[in-house]
Amino acid sequence: MSINTKPGPTILLTGASGVVGQAVLGQLTDHTVVCLTHNKPVSGPDVVSVRGDLTFPRFGLDRAAYESLANRVDVVVHCAAITAFSVDASRTNDLNVRGTETILAFAQRAKAPLHHVSTAFVTRQDLTREGKSSARPEVYLDSKRLAEQAIRDSGVAANIIRPSVVIGDSATGQISQFQGLHGIAGALLRNALPMLPLQPDTRIDFVPQDLLARVIVGLVQAGKTGGEYWVTGGDGAPSAGRIVELSIELARSFGLKLDTPRFVSQDMVDRLIRPVFIDSLPKGQRRRFDDMLAMTTLFHTAEPFSSTYDRIPGVELLSTTDLEHAFTASMRHYATVKNLIRLSEVAA
Template structure:
C-alpha cells in the first residue's frame, strides 16, 4: 500500500498462518488483506505483510505507521491465539487477553467492525473440576472468556465467533497444524490408543476449517455487527462411538486390524490408570496423555452446542454425514502426512 492510495476494502487479519486465519485468507481474495505477522510472512494475491507483535504498544510499530494503518483498514478479523492446554499461563494470557485488547483498541481507532474469534467451549464452566493432570484447559478457556467480555463490554462494533474443535478442509482435509482431535483419532487409527475416557454416546463436536472461514468472511462482507455466532456441529455432531468406527475403518485400509479402544470413565482414569500406569511414563508421554484427557474432557457435556448458520448469508448448516465425510478427509490427510499410507493407497 502506498501513502496516497487505498485499493478497495482493506482487512486487517491476525493469526493468518494459523488454522482458521489461513482458511479466512484464502477466501478474502476480493479484499486487500493486511496480515499482522509475528515471524513468518504469508503469501496471497492481495496480501500485505506487516511484521508486528500484538502484545507490544502499537503492535510494535512506530506511532505514525500504526495511525496510518488504522486510517486504511475497513474491517478487522482477529484469529491469533494460543490454544494449547500445557502452555505457560502468563504466555496464554499475554496473547489471548492483552493481545485481544490491543486488537479491540485498534478496531475502535480505525472505526472498523471487528470479527473476534473465540471458542464454543467457553460454555464449559465446570471444566476446572475435571481431572486433566498437567494440562490446564481452564486457563485457555478463562483467557477466551476474559477477551470476550472485553469485546462485549466495550460497545464496539463487533461479532463474537465461537467455533468448536476445528479440523481440516472439508474436501482435502488440509490444515496448517494438526489439532488434539487429530492426535486422538490418529492413535485410534494406528491401534495405539487402549482406552478413551468418554461414554460412546458423547457428541464429538468439530467443524471443518473452511466452514468456519465461510462464516467469518460472510460476516465481513455483510458488514453486520453485534452478534454472537456459534459455529458448531451441534445436534449433528457424531458420537464418540461413531468417530472410533470411522477411525478404525481407515486403519484397516492402511495396515493390520487396529485394536479398538475401550471406553472408560474419567474417574477410572484418575483412580486406577494414572497412578498405576501413567505416572511411571516419561514426562513427554505423560504430557501427551494429559493433553488427550483434557481434549476428551471438553466433550463431556449432555447438551449439544447451539449452531447459528442460518444467520449468516450463504452458509449451509452441515449434517451428520457432512461432518463424518469431513472427518474422514481430515484423517486421510493426517495419515498421508504421517506416512501411514501405503503406496497403493497414495495412488488411489
C-alpha cells in the same frame, strides 16, 4: 507501507499463519488483506505482512506507522490466540486477553468493525482445577471468556464467532497444523489407544476449517455486527462410538487392522490408570496423554451446543453425514502426511 486496493474493504487479519487464519485468508480473494504477523511473514496476491506484537501498545509500531495502518484498514478479523492447554496462564493471558484489548484499541482508532474468533467451549464452566495434569484447558477457556467480556465492554462494533474443535478442509482434509482431535484419531489409526476416556454416546463436536472461514468471510461481506455465532456440529455432531467406527473403517481401507478401544470413565483414569500407568511415563509421553485427556474432557457436555451459523447468507448447516465425511477426509490427510498409508502397504 504500500497497500494496493481491491474492490472489497481492506482487512487487518491476525493469526494468518494459524489454522483458522490461513483458511480465512484463502477465502478473502476480493479483499486487500494486511496480515499482522509476529514472526513469519505471510505472502500472497494482494497480501501485505506487517510485523507487530499484539501484546505491545500499537503492536510495537511507531506512531506514524500505526496511524497509517489505522487509516487504511476498514475491517478487523482477529484469529490469533494461544490454544494449547499446556501453556502457562501468564503467556496465555498476554496474547488472548491483552492481545484482544490491543486489537480493540486499534479497531476503535480505525473505526473498523471487529470479527473475533472465540470458542464454543466457553460454556464449559465445570472443568476441574486440581490434579497432576500438565494440560489445563480451563486456563485457555478463562482467557477466552475474559476476551469476550472485553469486547462487550468496549463499545466496538463486533461479532463474536464461537467454533468448536476445528479440523481440516471438508473435501481434502488439508490443514496447516494438526490439532488435538487429529492426535486422538491418529493414535487410533496407529493402534496405540487401547482405551478412550469417553462414553460411546458422547458427542464429538467439530467443524471443518473451510466452513468456519465461510462464516467469517460471510460476516465481513454482510457488514453486520452485534451478533454471537455458534459454529458447531450441534445436534449433528457424531458420537464417540461413531468416530471410532469411522477410524476403523478408514484403517481397513489402508489394509490396517485395528483393535476397538475400550471406553472408560475419566474417574477410572484418575483413580486407577494414571497412578499405575501414566505417572511413571517419560515427560513427553505423559504430556501427550494429558493433552488427549484434556481434549476429551471438553466433550463431556450434557446438552449439544447451539449452532446458529446458518443465519449468515449463503451458509447452510452441515448434516451429520457431512461432518462424518469431513472427519474421514481429515484423517485420510493425516494418515498420508504421517506415512501411515505407506506403512500399511509395507505390512501387507
